[in-house]
Amino acid sequence: MSIDKAQIKNNSETNEFTKPKERRKRHANESRMEVEPISGTEEKAKSHITSKRAKIMQDGEQRKISVPAHRYTPLKENWMKIFTPIVEHLQLQIRFNLKTRNIELRTAPETPDIANLQKGADFVKAFICGFDVEDALALLRLDGLFVETFEIQDVKPLKGDHLSRAIGRLAGKGGRTKFTIENVTKTRIVLADSKIHILGSFQNIQLARRAICNLILGSPPSKVYGQLRNVASRVSDRL
Numbered sequence: 001m002s003i004d005k006a007q008i009k010n011n012s013e014t015n016e017f018t019k020p021k022e023r024r025k026r027h028a029n030e031s032r033m034e035v036e037p038i039s040g041t042e043e044k045a046k047s048h049i050t051s052k053r054a055k056i057m058q059d060g061e062q063r064k065i066s067v068p069a070h071r072y073t074p075l076k077e078n079w080m081k082i083f084t085p086i087v088e089h090l091q092l093q094i095r096f097n098l099k100t101r102n103i104e105l106r107t108a109p110e111t112p113d114i115a116n117l118q119k120g121a122d123f124v125k126a127f128i129c130g131f132d133v134e135d136a137l138a139l140l141r142l143d144g145l146f147v148e149t150f151e152i153q154d155v156k157p158l159k160g161d162h163l164s165r166a167i168g169r170l171a172g173k174g175g176r177t178k179f180t181i182e183n184v185t186k187t188r189i190v191l192a193d194s195k196i197h198i199l200g201s202f203q204n205i206q207l208a209r210r211a212i213c214n215l216i217l218g219s220p221p222s223k224v225y226g227q228l229r230n231v232a233s234r235v236s237d238r239l
Contacts, residue, residue: 060093060107061114063121067101071128075103081133082124085140090116103128122147129197130190138199148205152194155216163194169215170196177221181211184228207231 067075075082075096086094086105093106105120119140126136126147139145152158158166170191171178178189185208187200196212198205211224 060109060111061117063105063117064100065103065105065121065124065128067096067103067128071130075127078127078133082127085137086120086123089140090120092116092120094120126197126199130192131188131197131199135188135199144201145199146202146205148198148209150196150209152196152216155213158216166216167191167194169221170212172221177215180225181208181228184225184232185211 079096083094086092091108091110091112093108095104096102097104103124105117105124107114107117111117123136123139126139127133129147129149131147139147152163152166156166169177172180178191181187182189185200185204187198187204187208189199189208189212190197198208198212200208207228211228214224214227215221
């Protein structure tokens with residue numbers, strides 16, 4: 001009886017060791033079989049992407065400008081003012097994608113110059129930054145205008161009340177400081193929290209930025225006004 005029990009144990013042990021091996025082989029075969037459909041789907045996805053790119057190239061070049069949440073209402077109110085010059089003057093196609101919240105610009109067969117696409121994108125970006133439509137339209141009419149953006153922290157790392165006081169110095173009482181800098185330098189300035197956007201020619205943007213940086217660093221507005229007037233008089237004399 002003892003020999004029979006040993007044989008039964010040996011048989012049971014051999015059976016226990018052979019079953020996992022068969023299962024592992026099956027799993028390996030199944031994993032090999034599953035590789036083939038994955039590679040096929042990857043090839044289909046690649047072909048789908050290439051066909052999409054070819055379609056975009058046929059339709060024309062595109063530009064996408066993302067719209068933040070606080071600019072939805074101004075965009076809705078001024079949509080026709082933006083739509084009309086882009087379609088009639090630049091002869092581009094424009095739409096607002098509700099899913100992605102982007103303004104999409106695209107060239108059309110009637111577009112006379114592909115550079116109009118960049119002009120239209122700059123015009124829309126200027127409006128999204130906070131400039132009025134009338135001020136942003138100058139980017140379409142004149143060639144030597146640009147928009148420059150920088151933050152107060154780029155000039156001086158300020159936090160808390162120091163940052164709010166710096167923003168107050170830039171704006172002035174009732175916006176007088178900002179309006180004075182705009183009138184003297186012939187630019188347009190937008191104060192969006194800690195970001196500053198300046199619209200104007202290259203030389204005028206430099207003058208306005210220098211004045212703004214001096215205010216951020218703590219110079220009194222009266223001193224900045226005097227420096228601006230001196231520089232502006234020199235520039236007018238040269239011209």
